[in-house]
Each structure stands twice: as structure tokens, then as C-alpha cells.
Amino acid sequence: MPANDQTTAAFPVGGRFPDRTELLRLQDSWGVSPLLDPEVVAVRFDRHIAALPPRPAGADPGLVPVGAAREFVVQLAASLARVRADHRTLDSAAKDRFNEALQAAHASGAYGKLAAAHADMSHRMHSMSGPIGAQRFLPWHRRYLLELENLLRAGTPTLTVPYWDYANDHARPDWVWQPPQVVRDTPGANGGSLPDQSVIDGLLARSRYTPFTSHLETDAHNQVHNWCNGTISDIMASPHDPIFWLLHANVDRIWDRWQLNHSGHPSLTGKDATLDPWTSTATDERSITTLGYSYA
Incomplete structure (x- = not known):
């Protein structure tokens, strides 16, 4: 190889191989986007097509509608531009941006209003409210x-909520801004x-939705809230501690991983399926690709 080749000159000589965090930082500095896993994309595409309304009588069942394929590509591109990352991969500037966005939302009163929604148990968003x-x-x-x-992106458009992979990171992410009155x-x-x-891994191996969500909630959600010890351990007040969102981003990430290998979904109908206080339904929330975000 020529002595003046700039490709080899860009790499250090000797030393250990980079770990995952270091490699992600390198890729980010080079402007390298996360690589698409063809198998994962195929599964997400199949899910997208399966969710479409029934085809007209006589339509070729093996022919994918052009509009549906185009819609999926647009949604996939959007989701890859809105990536939620492991908080350990964030540099100081990214952490500062996240905390500044939290503080701005808190100062406006919008954060407190949203956090208060969790205190209204009439929304029936935990298994303690029964089967629904x-x-x-x-x-x-x-x-x-x-x-x-x-809410945070309204002020900082490129921001996403990082996740806390608490199964492999046994340190509470205390770098996250701690509002007044929040106890840790x-x-x-x-x-x-x-x-x-x-x-x-045991959760991800469960084949049916109800056992999966039940054990996820009790074994990899409730216990984590309690372990954190403080405001976040209080069911009614927990979202007032912003660590709540990193915890739940990981819960959501686990659900998305499960969805890649299983077709089960919530058995909700009628008013029970409307996720008050919003107007979206459980069906609307099935695909993070449709919702426009992804996980690194």
C-alpha cells in the first residue's frame, strides 16, 4: 500500500480494540449512520403491511401496494433520523442539551402539567388497575x-430521550437534571x-403478549422504580423526576425488541383502547417506525 495512503494514517497504531461506546463515538465523529439490519427492516415492513386494511376482492395477495411501500420507506427514514441512544454514549454537550430542555419545559409549567397526568389513576395505565x-x-x-x-423537541428539535439500559448499567443516571422538590x-x-x-432475555422469549407485559412490568419496571429510591419510587409522583423518562425509554425499547419476534399485541377494544388523556389508541402505538423514532 502506498506510503502516502491517508486511509491507514487515520488509524492509531497499537492499543486495544475500541469497545461499543468508543466505536459509536468514532462513527458519530465520522458522520456514519447506524447500519440497517436487513432482517430487522424486513420484519418491520411485514408488520407495516400486515396492519393495512384488507385488500379489495380479486387483488393479487402477493403484490405490495406501491403507496404502502413508499409510506414505509418515508417512515423508516424519519425513524432513523430520530434515534434514542443509550445515555452512556452521550457526550457532555448532549447531556447539557437534554438537561437545558428539561429545565426550560419545567420553567414553562408544561413539564409539571405532563408529569401530573401520571397521578390520575383513572387512566388505568398499570396492572394494579386490573386486566385492562x-x-x-x-x-x-x-x-x-x-x-x-x-414537548422537549418543541424547543430543541433534534433532541431525543436517551434510555437507561439498567440490566447492563447498574448505576442510576444522576447526571439527569434534578428539579426542586425531587428526592433521590x-x-x-x-x-x-x-x-x-x-x-x-427471559422476557423476550415469552411468546404471548400478556405474560410478556405482565412480567416486564413487575420484574423489569416496578422493581427498578423502587430500587431508584426517592420521588421516582412514588407511583403518583414518579415522572417529576426526569430519570423516569430514561427508565421508560428502556421499557419501550424492550417492548420494541419483543415485537420484532412476536406478533402479539394488547387485547383492547372500544373506549379501553383509547389512551386517555390523549386521543390515540393502542393500535396507533404498535410500531415505533410508524411513530417516527428508533433505538440505537
């Missing part, structure tokens, strides 16, 4: 998280626990 609540848990919180992200006591000092990856 168990079915609503994941779609309701997916919508809730998106509402918060949209010693993690784990008042019970609760963090799952390990084997627990998450």
Missing part, C-alpha cells in the same frame, strides 16, 4: 414518553432491584 390496566401499560407509556419527547435517596437502600440481562 395490564393491557394498557406498554402502549400508554409509549404515548406518554412520546408526548414528553415532543441512596439507590437500593429501600428495596427494589435491577434485573440482569438473563431476566430481559
Whole structure:
């Protein structure tokens, strides 16, 4: 290879191989977008087509409507431009932008108003509200998280909520802004626990939606809230601590991973399917590609 080749000169000589976090930072500095996994894209496309209204009588069942294919491509492109990342990969500037957006939303009163929605148990968004609540848990919180992200993006358009992969990161992300009156006591000092990856793998292996969401809520959500120990452990007040959103971004990410390999979904009909206080339904929340975001 020529001595003046600039490709080899760009790489350091010696040293250890970069870990995942370092490699992501390098790729970001080079402007490299996350690579598309063809198998994942195919699964998401199949889900998109399966959700379409029934085809007219006599239509070729093997022919994908051009409009549907075009719509999926547009949605996929949008989702890849709105990526929620592991908070450990954020640099100081990205963390500052996130915290500044939180503070601005808090100062306007909009953050407190949104956080207060969680105190209204009439929304039935947890299994403690009964079988309907168990079915609503994941779609309701997916919508809730998106509402918060949209609120923050109103002031900082490129911002996304990072996620906390608590099965592999056993440190509470205390870099997240702590509003006045929010309490953060010693993690784990008042019970609760963090799952390990084997627990998450067990959840992902469950074939039916109801057992999956039930065990996810109890084993990899409730216990995490309690382990965090403080305002976030209070069911009614938990969203007032912004760590709540990183926790729920990970819950949502786990659900999305499960959806790639399973076709189950919430069994909700009529008014139960409307995720009040919003007008969207559980069906509207099935696909993060349709909603326009993705996870790194």
C-alpha cells in the first residue's frame, strides 16, 4: 500500500480494540449512520403491511401496494433520523442539551402539567388497575414518553430521550437534571432491584403478549422504580423526576425488541383502547417506525 495512503494514517497504531461506546463515538465523529439490519427492516415492513386494511376482492395477495411501500420507506427514514441512544454514549454537550430542555419545559409549567397526568389513576395505565390496566401499560407509556419527547423537541428539535439500559448499567443516571422538590435517596437502600440481562432475555422469549407485559412490568419496571429510591419510587409522583423518562425509554425499547419476534399485541377494544388523556389508541402505538423514532 502506498506510503502516502491517508486511509491507514487515520488509524492509531497499537492499543486495544475500541469497545461499543468508543466505536459509536468514532462513527458519530465520522458522520456514519447506524447500519440497517436487513432482517430487522424486513420484519418491520411485514408488520407495516400486515396492519393495512384488507385488500379489495380479486387483488393479487402477493403484490405490495406501491403507496404502502413508499409510506414505509418515508417512515423508516424519519425513524432513523430520530434515534434514542443509550445515555452512556452521550457526550457532555448532549447531556447539557437534554438537561437545558428539561429545565426550560419545567420553567414553562408544561413539564409539571405532563408529569401530573401520571397521578390520575383513572387512566388505568398499570396492572394494579386490573386486566385492562395490564393491557394498557406498554402502549400508554409509549404515548406518554412520546408526548414528553415532543414537548422537549418543541424547543430543541433534534433532541431525543436517551434510555437507561439498567440490566447492563447498574448505576442510576444522576447526571439527569434534578428539579426542586425531587428526592433521590441512596439507590437500593429501600428495596427494589435491577434485573440482569438473563431476566430481559427471559422476557423476550415469552411468546404471548400478556405474560410478556405482565412480567416486564413487575420484574423489569416496578422493581427498578423502587430500587431508584426517592420521588421516582412514588407511583403518583414518579415522572417529576426526569430519570423516569430514561427508565421508560428502556421499557419501550424492550417492548420494541419483543415485537420484532412476536406478533402479539394488547387485547383492547372500544373506549379501553383509547389512551386517555390523549386521543390515540393502542393500535396507533404498535410500531415505533410508524411513530417516527428508533433505538440505537
